Amino acid sequence: MTSSLRLALVGAFACLALPLRAAEPVWFNTLIANWTDYGTPEYLDFVGEARPEICQVGFYGVTFYSVAHTPFGKGYPAHFPVQGTKECGEFFRNLNKEVHARGSKVVGHFNTTFILGDPDKRAGFFDWYHNGWDAKALGPKPTVNPTEMLAVDAAGKLITTSSYKIGGWPEYHGCLNNPLWRKCLKAMMTDAIARGVDGLIANYYYRRDCMCPHCVGGFRAWLGTNYTAAQLNQQFAIADLKAHEFKEIPSWHNPKETSPYKLAALKWTQLSLKDAFDDVFIAHGRQLKPDLLVAQWNHLSAFTQISGDERCLLPGGVWGRGENYLWYSTGNAASQTDLANGDLGDGTLQLRYVRGAFGPRPFVLGKYEQSRTRATIAEGIANGGAGLGFYANFKNPAGREAMTTYFGFARKHRDLYLGAQSAAELLLLYPRSAVHRGDVEPVARFKAIGHQLALAGYAFDIVPDDIVTGAQIASRRVVVATSVGRADLRSASSADRDQQGRTQRGPTTLSVDAMPADDLVAKWRKELVAVTRREGATTVVTSVLSQPKRRLVHLVNYNREEPPKTRTMGSGPHEEKPIAVEGITVRLALQLDERVKSIRLLSPDAEVSTGPAGLVQRAGEAAFTVPRMLIYTVAVVELE
Numbered sequence: 001m002t003s004s005l006r007l008a009l010v011g012a013f014a015c016l017a018l019p020l021r022a023a024e025p026v027w028f029n030t031l032i033a034n035w036t037d038y039g040t041p042e043y044l045d046f047v048g049e050a051r052p053e054i055c056q057v058g059f060y061g062v063t064f065y066s067v068a069h070t071p072f073g074k075g076y077p078a079h080f081p082v083q084g085t086k087e088c089g090e091f092f093r094n095l096n097k098e099v100h101a102r103g104s105k106v107v108g109h110f111n112t113t114f115i116l117g118d119p120d121k122r123a124g125f126f127d128w129y130h131n132g133w134d135a136k137a138l139g140p141k142p143t144v145n146p147t148e149m150l151a152v153d154a155a156g157k158l159i160t161t162s163s164y165k166i167g168g169w170p171e172y173h174g175c176l177n178n179p180l181w182r183k184c185l186k187a188m189m190t191d192a193i194a195r196g197v198d199g200l201i202a203n204y205y206y207r208r209d210c211m212c213p214h215c216v217g218g219f220r221a222w223l224g225t226n227y228t229a230a231q232l233n234q235q236f237a238i239a240d241l242k243a244h245e246f247k248e249i250p251s252w253h254n255p256k257e258t259s260p261y262k263l264a265a266l267k268w269t270q271l272s273l274k275d276a277f278d279d280v281f282i283a284h285g286r287q288l289k290p291d292l293l294v295a296q297w298n299h300l301s302a303f304t305q306i307s308g309d310e311r312c313l314l315p316g317g318v319w320g321r322g323e324n325y326l327w328y329s330t331g332n333a334a335s336q337t338d339l340a341n342g343d344l345g346d347g348t349l350q351l352r353y354v355r356g357a358f359g360p361r362p363f364v365l366g367k368y369e370q371s372r373t374r375a376t377i378a379e380g381i382a383n384g385g386a387g388l389g390f391y392a393n394f395k396n397p398a399g400r401e402a403m404t405t406y407f408g409f410a411r412k413h414r415d416l417y418l419g420a421q422s423a424a425e426l427l428l429l430y431p432r433s434a435v436h437r438g439d440v441e442p443v444a445r446f447k448a449i450g451h452q453l454a455l456a457g458y459a460f461d462i463v464p465d466d467i468v469t470g471a472q473i474a475s476r477r478v479v480v481a482t483s484v485g486r487a488d489l490r491s492a493s494s495a496d497r498d499q500q501g502r503t504q505r506g507p508t509t510l511s512v513d514a515m516p517a518d519d520l521v522a523k524w525r526k527e528l529v530a531v532t533r534r535e536g537a538t539t540v541v542t543s544v545l546s547q548p549k550r551r552l553v554h555l556v557n558y559n560r561e562e563p564p565k566t567r568t569m570g571s572g573p574h575e576e577k578p579i580a581v582e583g584i585t586v587r588l589a590l591q592l593d594e595r596v597k598s599i600r601l602l603s604p605d606a607e608v609s610t611g612p613a614g615l616v617q618r619a620g621e622a623a624f625t626v627p628r629m630l631i632y633t634v635a636v637v638e639l640e
Helices: 003-010 041-050 061-067 085-101 125-132 179-194 213-226 229-236 260-288 348-358 373-382 397-412 432-436 441-455 470-474 487-493
Strands: 030-034 054-060 105-111 114-118 171-173 199-203 293-299 326-331 363-367 387-389 426-430 461-464 478-481 508-511 533-535 540-547 550-557 581-589 596-602 615-618 621-629 632-639
Touching: 030 041, 030 397, 041 085, 041 397, 054 061, 054 085, 054 179, 061 085, 061 105, 061 114, 061 125, 061 179, 061 199, 085 105, 105 179, 105 293, 114 125, 179 199, 179 260, 199 260, 213 260, 229 260, 260 293, 326 348, 348 363, 348 373, 348 426, 348 441, 348 461, 348 540, 363 373, 363 387, 373 387, 373 397, 373 540, 373 550, 373 632, 387 397, 426 441, 432 441, 533 540, 540 581, 550 581, 550 621, 596 615, 596 621, 621 632
Parallel strands: 030 054, 030 387, 054 105, 105 199, 199 293, 293 326, 326 363, 426 461, 426 478, 478 508
Antiparallel strands: 114 171, 533 581, 540 550, 550 632, 581 621, 596 632, 615 621
């Protein structure tokens, strides 16, 4: 056993066990991310005009050192505006200063594993490592031979992929369980922070089924800590853990082909990646800059689990721990509509899941949305997160106007978003416990019933069932579960007594044990009568947040003139083409002793209903009408 491996095993998951520097309190709800055109004068002009709180811009880490010094840096993914490691580094230093001068913070993209180059030809990353490493800025090299830091297969061969073929090279991959690679990343991070970033988001944060000694030794040690000898033999056919020869340690895989061993390997993979993140980004990064903002660029799509989602098997206490905000990419899963068939192309379920799992901290969906700029911002801020995410197309006049207008609205009414808490009377549980068991069928039921509830106009919150508390359940009027019930769900749902000994009835519980029929929510009408809901256009999705003495009803309308089927994503923000809806009634559920003092309608859209709103109220409910809305309207309900 090498000394570096012995050190790695001794410190395995050390960052998961030791206290880390806590994330500084931070909150925002406007963010732009740009991988291209940030070197143009229009970019800084736009930042000064729209004033997003976070500019996710710039490339550091492996991407920077792979291609900044080559002619291939001008293309995907970084689109470096200048060539040369020194020249490009100075460009980013100046860009960060200019963004700061306009009142925004900078979070840079930090590639952690995806290496571009050729070790034999000493090209790309390997050219820089051998000939361009600046020991004054970065410290000594972790090793003479950079291939010692890379992911390998069971035969010891370097793992390569050919996703992009930038420079005509295959892609190699750093191993995040290798202490030498972590040392290399820490050196790169030191340089990035010196260039003036406020934070860094980890990109390409994967483990490529590596079988290097660090991965094999780490997995072996984890199995020995978490399973008895009898369990190892029974569940994995491992008779002698110390002598066992591992043929594979898979990570993501087809859930239809899962097994106890594959699940264990995936869980260890995700725990080990969290340990690496905590070591490099939190422990090291915040040692250099105590208020460093850190995040991961993760992938959720339409709730792809086991075969996707970098956090799907993480325990709730580790999920997002110490991170300032979450970025979850939905790819194309929520960027196209089929309104005739009830597909709104929305990220409602993903947004509410992330909020319920992460708590009242910032989060954003990276939607690959080409056209619906306003709707994308609206659904983010309406659900307690941030808009916009990816594709901040500021060079398109319609997109620039949309972002400037909507960000201005969020800034002007910041007091309506800051500190707002989930307040829906209906709670939909996300079946994460089933996912942890390798069962993704309840996820399909969750998506189906969530879609039905949204179309029917009901306001609801989402919390993963592995972290939901009895208090969270007891505070709701209706709870919907799509997997096996929990003990505290059952106890909170039964009749209980308050401190004065009076009988109290817990929430109504509804279970979805099979794929829901189209009319299941309609059959629940009686059970859902005391839940806030929208009546009217089915393209309008409703959410409810609360502040002291205030309810905030957010309405997002996805109705639009759809693009031709040949280009379902559209060609740019000028094709958003929303269609207004009229006569929407909101029935806001109240406590029996609550009374509404006033309601006012706010919107960033022109030619819609704003100002005071009339209402009709009775015990337990206040009803009001929104005469006309375009994309986004907020009803501010002040309580007596």
